[in-house]
Amino acid sequence: MNSPIKSGKEAMKTTIALFVGFVFGIFLGLSLTKMNLSSSLIPSINLIYVDDQISTIYSPYLKDGRNFSIEHHKLNETTKIWLPTNPPGAERLPPKIVESQSDFYLRRLWGLPHEDLSMKPKYLVSFTVGYDQRDNIDAAIKKFSENFTIVLFHYDDRISEWNQFEWSKKAIHISARKQTKWWYAKRFLHPDIVASYDYVFIWDEDLGLERFDAEEYLKIVKKYGLEISQPGVDRSSDYTWEMTRKKDGVEVHKEAEEKDGWCSNPPVPPCAAFVEIMAPVFSRDAWRCVWHMIQNDLVHGWGLDFALRKCVENAHDKIGVVDTQWILHKSIPSLNSQGQAENGKKPWEGVRDRCHKEWKMFKERMANAEAAQSQGHNSMNS
Numbered sequence: 306m307n308s309p310i311k312s313g314k315e316a317m318k319t320t321i322a323l324f325v326g327f328v329f330g331i332f333l334g335l336s337l338t339k340m341n342l343s344s345s346l347i348p349s350i351n352l353i354y355v356d357d358q359i360s361t362i363y364s365p366y367l368k369d370g371r372n373f374s375i376e377h378h379k380l381n382e383t384t385k386i387w388l389p390t391n392p393p394g395a396e397r398l399p400p401k402i403v404e405s406q407s408d409f410y411l412r413r414l415w416g417l418p419h420e421d422l423s424m425k426p427k428y429l430v431s432f433t434v435g436y437d438q439r440d441n442i443d444a445a446i447k448k449f450s451e452n453f454t455i456v457l458f459h460y461d462d463r464i465s466e467w468n469q470f471e472w473s474k475k476a477i478h479i480s481a482r483k484q485t486k487w488w489y490a491k492r493f494l495h496p497d498i499v500a501s502y503d504y505v506f507i508w509d510e511d512l513g514l515e516r517f518d519a520e521e522y523l524k525i526v527k528k529y530g531l532e533i534s535q536p537g538v539d540r541s542s543d544y545t546w547e548m549t550r551k552k553d554g555v556e557v558h559k560e561a562e563e564k565d566g567w568c569s570n571p572p573v574p575p576c577a578a579f580v581e582i583m584a585p586v587f588s589r590d591a592w593r594c595v596w597h598m599i600q601n602d603l604v605h606g607w608g609l610d611f612a613l614r615k616c617v618e619n620a621h622d623k624i625g626v627v628d629t630q631w632i633l634h635k636s637i638p639s640l641n642s643q644g645q646a647e648n649g650k651k652p653w654e655g656v657r658d659r660c661h662k663e664w665k666m667f668k669e670r671m672a673n674a675e676a677a678q679s680q681g682h683n684s685m686n687s
């Protein structure tokens with residue numbers, strides 16, 4: 306007898322059996338992973354057991370070199386995970402001696418190392434400067450509290466003169482002639498080097514900070530959970546994009562209206578998920594991603610602003626402009642006037658031309674990279 310009810314029951318039994326088998330399989334898999342992975346399955350890789358006691362751990366699989374193990378523990382407190390611990394190239398070292406990250410904290414030559422630092426600043430601000438802008442930078446630095454490490458990138462080879470300012474003696478000075486902000490940032494602000502800082506400011510030298518306070522700014526950034534941000538730019542300044550102009554009556558804005566035809570729905574850069582490259586502020590995680598996107602040879606960083614959103618999940622919500630702390634953009638020709646006169650063009654024209662070329666090249670590279678990525682996926686699936 307083949308009643309529909311019976312076959313219904315049969316089907317149910319099979320489903321349950323499959324389900325039990327599946328769950329058992331998972332448990333078996335988990336315990337195998339727990340017990341055997343390090344000793345027998347992958348004997349040639351240096352693995353150590355990760356649990357809540359070990360919170361800072363590095364592995365090539367980590368998305369940002371920090372706390373991956375802890376994040377996984379949140380998924381299931383009792384799930385144990387095995388990870389290789391040493392960074393690539395350092396596998397021979399005993400894991401506990403490996404320091405894969407660093408900082409800019411200045412230390413003494415004497416005494417005990419653990420007594421060197423009276424405090425560890427949680428934030429970092431860098432300015433790319435020429436000595437001619439010293440008064441503006443001096444005024445700007447006063448808007449950053451003792452909770453900031455100050456880094457100056459010098460493009461004009463004049464460093465010792467800055468010691469006229471008391472704060473300069475505690476700043477980090479890095480000098481290379483006629484290089485741009487993004488050139489320095491790529492080389493000296495590697496995410497593993499600035500890993501101690503919750504937020505990194507990478508700013509131009511021609512900003513007016515009369516109406517800006519960095520601590521207050523970060524309060525707003527934290528309140529709104531912004532991963533990438535900038536202060537609003539005063540409406541009297543030269544400006545390129547509506548999104549970055551200060552709005553009245555709000556603390557933060559994440560969208561703006563542009564000229565006809567610029568904004569799509571849902572809005573993308575330059576109408577949302579967008580800040581400009583003159584005064585960006587990155588969270589630690591966002592900077593780790595953005596650093597990887599910066600090209601070594603595209604030194605002006607044009608086009609980067611349109612691509613920042615690729616580094617942030619839910620970019621529309623996590624990228625924004627802070628309106629209660631705002632800045633002036635003074636548009637002082639500085640580094641840009643230090644180009645070279647060529648083919649009858651003025652120095653600044655040559656620089657401007659290169660900016661436009663770089664923007665085009667960056668867009669092409671990104672498009673090619675994305676195409677290559679999606680092709681890779683297709684061939685894996687097929």
Ligand SMILES: *[C@@H]1O[C@H](CO)[C@@H](O)[C@H](O)[C@H]1NC(C)=O
Nearest residue numbers: 360361362371372373375376
């Ligand atoms: C790792 O996570 C723990 C708990 O969430 C936290 O206390 C610790 O500061 C984190 N460590 C790093 C390096 O982020």
Ligand SMILES: *[C@@H]1O[C@H](CO)[C@@H](O)[C@H](O)[C@H]1NC(C)=O
Nearest residue numbers: 332335380381382383384385
């Ligand atoms: C976590 O995994 C263990 C098995 O490793 C399981 O017994 C437990 O029910 C899981 N807990 C949750 C909250 O999923």
Ligand SMILES: *[C@@H]1O[C@H](CO)[C@@H](O)[C@H](O)[C@H]1NC(C)=O
Nearest residue numbers: 427449450451452453520521
């Ligand atoms: C510096 O940071 C500490 C700790 O978060 C805070 O208490 C203090 O107010 C900060 N300093 C200023 C000037 O805001």
